[in-house]
Amino acid sequence: MDVLLGLQWGDEGKGKVVDVLAARYGVVARFQGGPNAGHSLEMEGKRYVLHTIPSGVFRPGAVNIIGNGVVIDPIIFREEVSMLEAAGIDLHSSLYISRKAHLILPSHRALDAATEQAKGKDRVGSTLKGIGPTYMDKTGRNGLRVGDTELPDFKARYQALRDKHCGILAQYPTEVDFAQHEEEWFKGVECLREYQLADTEVMVNGYLDRGESVLAEGAQGTMLDIDFGSYPFVTSSSTVCAGACIGLGVAPARVGRVYGIFKAYCTRVGAGPFPTELHDATGELLREAGHEFGATTGRPRRCGWLDLVALRYAIMLNGVTDLIMTKADVLSGFDAVRVATRYLLHSGETRTLPYTLDSDLQPLYDECPGWQTPNASTYGELPGNLQHYVAYLERETGVPISMISVGPDRSQTIER
Ligand code: GDP
Ligand code: IMO
Ligand code: MG
Secondary structure, eight states: OOOEEEEESSOHHHHHHHHHTTOOSSEEESSSTTTTOEEEEEEEEEEESSSOOTTTTSTOEEEEEETTTTTEEEHHHHHHHHHHHHHTTOOTTTEETTTEEEEEOOOHHHHHHHHHHHHHGGGGOOSSSSSHHHHHHHHHHOOGGGGGSSSSTTTHHHHHHHHHHHHTTTTTTSOOOOOHHHHHHHHEEEHHSSSEOOHHHHHHHHHHHOOOOEEEEEEEEEGGGGGTTSSTTSOOOOHHHHHHHHHHHHGGGGOOOOOEEEEESSEEEESOOOBOOOSSSSHHHHHHHHTOTTTTTOOEEEEEEEHOOOOOOOHHHOOOOOHEEEGGGTTTOOOOEEEEEEEEEEEESSSOSSOOOOOOOOOOOOEEEEEOOOOSGGGGGSHHHHHHHHHHHHHHHHHHHEEEEEBBBTTTTOOO
16 A cells, blocks of 8 residues: 655645546545545646545546545535536445544534634634544544444434533533534435445455555645644644554555655645744745645645755655655746755754744755746756756655656646
């Protein structure tokens, strides 16, 4: 099983690249996260955004799996499958959903909103999709799972959990009304049940036993990981490579290549430290040129230069074998491109990520000569200075960059 995951704060272009790679895999499987993810795919002038469904669905013949590590909101799932149906993609025979995946209830979303509001200026900037409360119920052993929808007392189980949530919500000052979403939620559950619910961990291992190729698709990014990200400004799942083993039920020794994807610069949406963030015209330029607005929430993304301290840390945690760099085209037109290689702290310089990313931490930069629009279909045709940037990053990280993305369309991809 190969794994593709984000090395930064999410939105690295995972959807686009999974769609490109999926042509070579028999199975594509999402292993964590939920509809907080927004994975964009572009082909033949059309753009699609996927939240829960794996990004292999546009490749005919591929099996797509939503693994046990994913959390599913049936309302969003139903919207997603009808969007795909309208695009001519029918998933009834090619999509499998783990019975062990947890369900996001309308009351989980209400809890997400209430807790975020109560945090005030300290809020995480969550996508408000109910992710945190759902994973809390999972680890707290209260959650509802996809497989529970097949049980005769499902409705009673739903009501018990909802009532529990209502008790918690009563402690918050503002009332969040979710009653109007319940009917829609149960319609979503009906829709979910029209698809193939399965013990996907057994399926995935069976595919691997038969020599089928499996690509695990991550959501979010390493710097949003619950253990290793910029806690508490993180998501609630394991976004690192080990999360693919847990989120699909695959043994670590079965992991082959690990594709680590990063933007040629950095973005972050939501709150939390971001050492190389640019608050000036250059940051604005990156946001405009890169269309850096969230695929799920539409929020403007914070932008900054590439951070090698964080990138090296992410490569270490994931055991990245192949780097994939996206949005090289967005950096076109700069005279020089900057890259943070170390941080200046009170205690001196460091090349490794410190425990806290305080605001008085100062990134120290290298400068690489800039390039013009990379209108190319082969590596050799890319501007010399972009090739220089690639070689520089490979030297700094010790990992080959095997793919470079120079535009949002699936065709705008250069392999080496
Ligand atoms: P994901 O969450 O990692 O799948 O990434 P998103 O889809 O949230 O955000 C990436 C955005 O950049 C999307 O709008 C993509 O269409 C777009 N994109 C992906 N690769 C490239 C690229 O190489 N160049 C440009 N200009 N846009 C890209
Ligand atoms: P993809 O898969 C970027 C961020 C939110 C917030 C924090 C916690 O598209 O890369 P959550 O809703 O998970 O409780 O929010 O994590 N976040 C993302 N940022 N891309 C994502 O997904 C994200 N999913 C969550 O903005 O700061
Ligand atoms: Mg995204």
